[in-house]
Amino acid sequence: MAKGLKDEGYHTLSTTNWLPYSWSVNNVAFAEVAHTALAYWQSGRNDKASKLFKSIVLDGMYLGSSPGNIGQISFYDAARGECYRDFGDPVGMYARALIEGLYGIQPDLLNRQLLIQPGFPTDWDHAALTTSYLDFKFERQGLRDRYQIESKMEAADTVRLNLRALGTSVKTVKVNGRDHHWKWHAAIGGPRLMVEVNGREKILLEIEWEQAVGDELEVKALQHAAGDRLEVELPARILEIKDTQGALEDYTISGKRLRGVVRGKAGDKTLFVKVQADEAVWWQPLHLAVSPSFALEYDKEADALQLRLKNQTDVDQTLEVSVNPGPGAWCQKLKLSPDEWSTVLEVPVDQLFLGTNRVELRIGREVIYSEDLSLWNLKVPQRPYEMVPMGDRMNASVSAIFDEVYLSPRSPFTTLQIPVQGIGEWCHPKLTAEIDDSGLRAAVRNGVFTTPFGLPFYSNGEPEAPNVLFVSLWDNYPDRAEVPLNGKAAHAYLLMAGSTNHMQSHLVNARVKVRYADGSETVLDLVNPDNWVPIEQDLFIDDYAFQTVHARPYRVALKTGEVSRDMEQLMGIDPAEVYGRSIDGGAGIILDLALNPDKELKALELEAVANEVVIGLMAVTLVR
Numbered sequence: 001m002a003k004g005l006k007d008e009g010y011h012t013l014s015t016t017n018w019l020p021y022s023w024s025v026n027n028v029a030f031a032e033v034a035h036t037a038l039a040y041w042q043s044g045r046n047d048k049a050s051k052l053f054k055s056i057v058l059d060g061m062y063l064g065s066s067p068g069n070i071g072q073i074s075f076y077d078a079a080r081g082e083c084y085r086d087f088g089d090p091v092g093m094y095a096r097a098l099i100e101g102l103y104g105i106q107p108d109l110l111n112r113q114l115l116i117q118p119g120f121p122t123d124w125d126h127a128a129l130t131t132s133y134l135d136f137k138f139e140r141q142g143l144r145d146r147y148q149i150e151s152k153m154e155a156a157d158t159v160r161l162n163l164r165a166l167g168t169s170v171k172t173v174k175v176n177g178r179d180h181h182w183k184w185h186a187a188i189g190g191p192r193l194m195v196e197v198n199g200r201e202k203i204l205l206e207i208e209w210e211q212a213v214g215d216e217l218e219v220k221a222l223q224h225a226a227g228d229r230l231e232v233e234l235p236a237r238i239l240e241i242k243d244t245q246g247a248l249e250d251y252t253i254s255g256k257r258l259r260g261v262v263r264g265k266a267g268d269k270t271l272f273v274k275v276q277a278d279e280a281v282w283w284q285p286l287h288l289a290v291s292p293s294f295a296l297e298y299d300k301e302a303d304a305l306q307l308r309l310k311n312q313t314d315v316d317q318t319l320e321v322s323v324n325p326g327p328g329a330w331c332q333k334l335k336l337s338p339d340e341w342s343t344v345l346e347v348p349v350d351q352l353f354l355g356t357n358r359v360e361l362r363i364g365r366e367v368i369y370s371e372d373l374s375l376w377n378l379k380v381p382q383r384p385y386e387m388v389p390m391g392d393r394m395n396a397s398v399s400a401i402f403d404e405v406y407l408s409p410r411s412p413f414t415t416l417q418i419p420v421q422g423i424g425e426w427c428h429p430k431l432t433a434e435i436d437d438s439g440l441r442a443a444v445r446n447g448v449f450t451t452p453f454g455l456p457f458y459s460n461g462e463p464e465a466p467n468v469l470f471v472s473l474w475d476n477y478p479d480r481a482e483v484p485l486n487g488k489a490a491h492a493y494l495l496m497a498g499s500t501n502h503m504q505s506h507l508v509n510a511r512v513k514v515r516y517a518d519g520s521e522t523v524l525d526l527v528n529p530d531n532w533v534p535i536e537q538d539l540f541i542d543d544y545a546f547q548t549v550h551a552r553p554y555r556v557a558l559k560t561g562e563v564s565r566d567m568e569q570l571m572g573i574d575p576a577e578v579y580g581r582s583i584d585g586g587a588g589i590i591l592d593l594a595l596n597p598d599k600e601l602k603a604l605e606l607e608a609v610a611n612e613v614v615i616g617l618m619a620v621t622l623v624r
Contacts, residue, residue, distance in 0.1 A: 002058070002062070002063050005058070008051070009051060010051070010054065010055040010058060010059075011051075011052070011055055012028055012033055012052075012055055012056055012059055012074060012076055013028070013032075013033050013036060013052070014026055014027065014028050014077075014544070014545035015027050015028070015029050015032045016502075016505075016545075017505075017506065017545055017546070017547065018502040018503075018505035018506065019502060019505050019528065019529040019539050019540075019546055019548075020501070020502060020529075020534055020537055020539055020540070020581070021078075021079055021502070021540055021546065021578045021579050022425050022427075022501075022502050022579070023079075023427050023579070024427075025502045026079075026502070026545055026546070027073060027077050027079065027080065028073065028074040028076045028077040028078075028545070029072060029073060029074070029077075029090075030056055030059075030060055030070065030071060030072060030073070030074060030090040030093075030094075031072070031089050031090035031092075031093040031094075033052065033055075033056045033074075034053065034056060034090060034093040034094050034096075034097045035093055035097070036052060037049045037050075037052040037053040037056075037097050037101060038093075038096060038097045038100065038101045040052065040101075041097070041100075041101035041102065041104070041119040042101070043188070043189075044187055044188050044189040044190075045189065046119040046120060046121060046122070046164070047121050047122055049101060049102075049119055050102065050119070050120070050121040051121075053097055053098075053101070053102065056074070059074055059075065059076070060074065060082075063075070064082055064085075065082055065085075066085045069085050070088075070090050070091050070094055071083070071084060071085040071087065071090070072084035072085070072087035072089060072090060078540070078542055078544070078545060078546065078578050079578035079579055099129075101119050102118075102119050102120065103116075103118060103119070103127070103129050103136065104116050104117035104118040104119050104162070105129075105134060105136070107153060107156065109153065109155040109156060112155055112156060112157045112158065113156055113157065113158040113159070113160055113199070114134075114151055114153055114156040114158070114159045114160070114199060115159075115160050115161075115162065116136070116149070116159060116160070116161050116162070117161075117162040117163075118138065118163065118164070120138070120164075124138075124140075125139070125140040125141070126138060126139045126140065132152065133151070133152045133153050134149070134150070134151055134152060134153070135148070135149070135150040135152075136148070136149055137149075140166070143166065143167075143171075143208055143209045143210075143211070143212060144206065144207070144208050144209075145163070145166060145206070145207040145208075145209075146204065146205070146206050147161065147163075147203070147204075147205040147206075147207075148202075148203070148204055148205075149161075149197070149202070149203040149205070150202045150203070151199050151200075153199070156199040157198075157199050157200065158196060158197070158198070158199050159196070159197050159198070159199045159203065160194065160195075160196050161193075161194070161195045161196075161197070161205065162185060162187075162192055162193075162194055163192060163193045163194075163195065163207070164190060164191075164192055164193075165190065165191040165192055165193050165209075165280060166207075166209045166212050166213070167209040167210055167211050167212050167213050167278075167280075168191055168213060168236070168277040168278040168279065168280035169209070169210035169211065169278040169279055169280070170182070170193070170207065170208075170209060170210065170279070171208040171209060171210050172206075172207070172208045173193075173195065173205075173206070173207050173208075174205070174206045175195070175197055175203060175204070175205050175206075176201070176202075176203065176204050177204070180195065180197070180205075181195075181196075182194065182195045184279060184280055184281060186274070186281045186282050186283060187282055187283070188272065188282070188283045188285060189282070189283070189284070189285060190282055190284075191277075191280035191281065191282045192282070193207065210278075213235075213277075218235075219232070219234060219235065219284060219285075219286055219287075221287040221288070221289060222286070222287065222288045222289070223288075223289040223291055224262040224288065224289075224290065224291065224314070225262065225290070225291050225292065225293045225312045225313045225314070226262055226263055226264060226265075226266070226290055226292075226293060227261065227262065227263070227293065227313060228261070228262045228313055228314045229259070229260075229261055229262075229314060230248065230258070230259065230260050230261070230262050230288075231257065231258070231259045232257070232258050232286070233256050233257050233258075234256050234257075234258065234273060234275055234284060234286075235256070235275070235277065235284070236256060236275035236276055236277035236280075236284070237255055237256055237275060237276050237277070238253045238255070238256060238257075238258060238273055238274070238275055239274040239275060239276055239281070240273070240274035241253070241258070241271060241272075241273055241274075242271065242272040242273075242274075242283075243271045243272075244272075245264065245269045245270065245271075246263065246264055247262065247263065247264055247269040247270075247271055247288050247290065248260035248261065248262065248263065248271065249261050249263045256275075258273065258286075262288070262290055264290055265290070266290050266291055266292045267289075267290055268287070268288075268289050268290075269287075269288045269289075269290055270285050270286065270287055270288070271285075271286040271288065272284070272285055272286070273285075273286055291312050292312065292369065293311075293312055293313050293368060293369050294309055294310060294311060294312060294313075294361060294369045295309070295310040295312055296308070296309055296310075296359060296371050296373075297309075297310070297341075298373060298375075300373070300374055300375060300376075300377075300550075300551040301377050301551060302375070302377065302378075303377050303378055303379045304346070304347075304349055304378065304379070305323075305346070305347040305349075305352055305357065305373070305375060305378070306344050306345065306346050306347075307344070307345050307347070307359070307373075308341050308342050308343070308344055308345070309321065309334065309336065309341070309342045309345070309361070310336070310339070310340065310341045310342070311336035311337065311338055311339065311340050312338075312339070313338060314338050315338065316335070316336070316337050316338070317334075317335070317336050317363075318333075318334070318335045318363070319333070319334055319335075319336075319361050319362060319363050319368065320332070320333050320334070320361070320362045320363075321333075321334055321345065321359065321360075321361060322359070322360045322361075322362060323347050323351065323352070323357060323358070323359055324351060324352070324353065324357055324358055324490070324594065325358065325360050326490060326596070326597035326598060327597060327598070328351065329351070330347050330348065330351040332345055349378060349379060349380050349381070350380070350381055352375065352378055352380050353378075353380065353383075353490075353491050353592070353594070353623065354375070354376065354378050354380050354453065354455070354592075355374065355375065355376055355491075355493070355553070355590075355591075355592035356372050356373070356374060356375075356491075356592050356593060356594050357372070357373045357375055357594070358370060358371075358372050358373075358594045359371050359372075359373060372594065374550040374551045374553075375551065376551050376552070376553055376554060376565060377551070377565075382454050383491075383623045384623065384624050385455065385456055385493075385621050385622070385623060385624075386489075386621065386622045386623075386624050387448070387456055387457060387458045387619070387620075387621045387622075388458070388483060388485065388604075388619075388620040388621065388622060389458060390458060390469065390483055390617075390619065390620065391458075391460065393469050393481065393483055394460070394465075394466035394467060394468060394469055395466060395468075395469055395470055395477065395478075395481075396466055396468050396469075396470045396477070396616075397437070397464060397465070397466055397467060397468065398435060398437050398467055398468040398497050398535075398558065398586075398588070398616055398618065399435045399436055399437045399558075399586075400435075401422065401435055401470070401497075401498070401499060401535060401614055401616070402421050402422055402423050402432050402433055402434075402435060402499075402536075403421075404421070404422060404474075404476050405420050405421070406418075406420055406421070406422045406472075406474045406476060407420060407475075408474070408475045409473070409474075409475065417612070418501060418503075418612045419431070422474075422499055422612075422614060423499065423501075423536065425501070425502075433535075433536035433537075433582065433586065434585070434586075435535060435536065435558060435585060435586035436558060436559045436584075436585035436586065437467065437558040437559070437585070437586075438463075438558075438559060438585075439557065439558060439559045439560040439561040439562070439585065440459065440467075440556060440558045440561050440588075441459075441460070441461045441462070441463065441467070442461070442561060443461075443561030444459045444460070444461030445461075447459070447460070447461070449495075449556075449561070449619070451554070451556075451563045451590070452563055453563075455493055455590070455621065456621060457493075457495045457618070457619035457620075457621055458619050458621075459495075459618065459619055467618060468497065468616040468617065468618045469481050469483070469606065469616065469617045469618075470498070470614055470615065470616045471510070471606050471607065471608045471614075471615050471616075471617075472608050472613065472614040472615065473608050473610070473611045473612075473613075474612075474614065476614075477608075477614065479607065479608045480605060480606060480607040480608065481605070481606050481617075482603050482604070482605050482606075483603060483604045483605075483606075483617070483620060484602075484603050485514070485601035485602060485603055485604055485622075486600075486601055486602075487600070487601060487622075487624065488597055488598070488599065488600060488601060488624070489595050489597065489601060489622040489623055489624055490594070490595055490597040490623050490624070491592060491593070491594055491595055491622070491623035492514060492592060492593055492595055492604070492620060492621070492622050492623070493590060493591070493592045493620070493621045493622075493623075494512065494590070494591045494592065494593075494617060494619070494620055495556065495588055495589075495590055495617075495618040495619040495620075495621075496526075496588060496589050496590075496591055496615070496616055496617055496618060497535045497558070497586070497587070497588035497589065497616045497618060498510075498532075498535055498613065498614050498615040498616040499534055499535055499536075499613050499614045500528040500532055500533065500534050500610075500613050501528075501534065501612065501613070503612065504528050504610045504611075504612065504613055505528050505529065506527065506528070506529075507527065507528070507610060508525045508526065508527055508609045508610065509526045509527065509528055509532050509608075509609060509610040509613050509615065510525075510526040510532070510606065510607060510608050510609050510610070510613070510615040511523055511524065511525055511526065511605075511606075511607045511609055512524040512526065512591075512593065512604065512605070512606055512607075512617075513604070513605040513606075513607065514593065514595060514601065514603075514604050514605075515601075515602045515603050515604075515605060516596065516599040516600060516601060516602055517599070517600040517601070517602045518599060518600070520596075520599065522593060522594070522595055522596065524591065524593040526591075526615065529541075529548045530548050530549050530550045531550055531553065531589075531591055532589070533555075533589055535583075535586045535587065535588070536582060536583060536586050537580065537581045537582050537583055538567040538568055538571065538573055538581040538583055538587075539581070540577065540578045540581060546578075551565075552565045552566070553565065553589055553590055553591060554589070554590040555567055555583075555587040555588060555589050555590070556587055556588040556589070556590065557570060557571070557583065557584075557585065557587050558585045558586045558587060558588060559584055559585025559586070560585070563590075567583055567587060568581075571583055571584060588618060595622075601622075604620060
């Protein structure tokens with residue numbers, strides 16, 4: 001923040017949160033942020049739009065290294081910093097945001113009209129703009145609004161003004177001193193006034209309001225857990241509800257009051273409530289954050305598990321906490337009032353697994369909440385491991401992943417699809433990575449690769465022998481494959497390796513399904529970047545534009561056979577480096593999933609889901 005500049009919530013945005021980084025995919029680009037501000041204006045969120053637009057004007061034009069310039073990339077960009085000051089592409093977007101958004105000037109000359117829909121912040125009481133095609137001036141004094149307009153667009157016979165209302169009742173509307181026709185517009189976010197005037201005259205529009213409503217029409221965001229009863233009083237009489245996201249059930253309306261039961265998955269939802277105050281009618285957005293019924297707090301980097309639980313519902317809860325449900329599970333009874341945190345619960349390490357540990361909350365036999373905790377730093381005792389034979393299932397050498405030519409299926413049209421070697425992008429169509437699994441093969445003893453913490457995997461140490469089962473939507477490999485299982489197990493560990501890219505970020509790349517004899521299954525979704533990473537590189541994580549929800553898992557350096565959760569340190573990667581972060585020889589990843597220890601196993605299925613990726617299973621080890 002600049003010295004002397006008051007912090008009024010200025011902020012900027014990255015274009016995406018996609019990983020791994022690639023140029024033009026996850027940047028802080030001024031044109032894109034200006035476009036987002038325009039989208040806010042177009043949706044009637046004037047204050048948010050104005051704050052965001054002012055933020056980037058301050059960022060680049062005032063605080064940047066080239067004052068007054070509209071550059072391409074912000075100082076806050078993790079990969080490039082402030083750069084490309086000579087690229088002019090943001091200029092047009094700034095102009096459009098300023099003219100079409102802030103001043104709301106939107107010519108529709110094919111229909112011989114000009115729409116003016118100002119997007120001024122709530123606290124502005126004056127503004128003016130002079131251009132070759134329009135002179136515009138706005139002033140507010142008390143309950144009087146004055147608009148002076150002179151259009152010089154010969155094709156605009158009519159000027160239509162869509163104006164945010166100061167109140168919900170109008171005293172007078174005059175154009176050039178004479179009473180003039182107007183009407184209410186049922187907009188989203190607040191009432192608006194529509195006035196249509198002659199586009200060939202100088203116009204003085206004067207509006208006098210009965211009273212100002214200020215921030216009385218605002219409705220604060222609400223937060224409730226699913227199942228809670230919601231009751232809220234709106235600033236006007238409710239006429240109608242549009243709940244397209246299904247956030248409420250069994251709702252009732254009584255005057256200004258809305259009651260209902262919150263439902264659906266956790267996340268942000270918006271209801272639109274049609275309301276009327278005096279003569280004004282508008283759609284009031286009702287922002288509802290649906291929270292999980294319980295919050296769980298723990299340190300994912302700790303070598304032991306200590307956790308706290310919070311009751312986020314609106315009723316008392318008497319329940320049982322179960323960690324790794326099944327025979328010998330750790331259990332604790334709790335009673336929590338609404339918004340109450342439990343005391344710290346300490347779970348003995350001999351009842352935990354390295355990696356995933358499932359926490360279930362039960363009332364009687366009903367599971368009301370569950371969460372998988374990722375704990376890869378635990379100091380747990382050795383388990384009765386059993387390695388699963390996969391030799392006859394292997395269909396490739398992991399080193400050959402980028403030696404293939406991936407030609408089909410592909411679009412017949414020009415696209416930004418991935419190059420034929422299965423890696424690279426539009427800036428680097430010939431990019432490749434040399435994957436070398438010689439270190440892993442050399443570390444194999446009697447057909448077994450053992451990690452430093454004692455977890456064993458079957459692996460073929462012979463040079464060039466197949467050591468991975470690849471699946472993919474490319475025709476080079478099957479789109480799914482199966483490994484037979486038997487008996488019962490509480491846990492499964494997987495040694496895997498494969499490709500992914502920024503276009504497959506934050507979505508399911510593949511699924512691991514462990515099927516039971518009774519037809520049920522346990523599913524592990526492989527999602528980039530949470531638990532699926534590119535074989536050729538380490539991910540840059542800064543918890544801003546680049547973040548992941550899970551603790552970093554163990555990776556296996558294929559060229560050396562070393563195992564680490566910190567490839568950055570192991571490979572000597574500069575912590576500030578965002579792009580590339582190459583791992584010499586590539587690396588696999590160790591994943592796991594909790595199983596139902598009471599059920600007979602049948603098979604493990606690996607299924608490719610996303611296009612342009614190759615998913616490899618190198619080994620499976622069970623905990624009996």
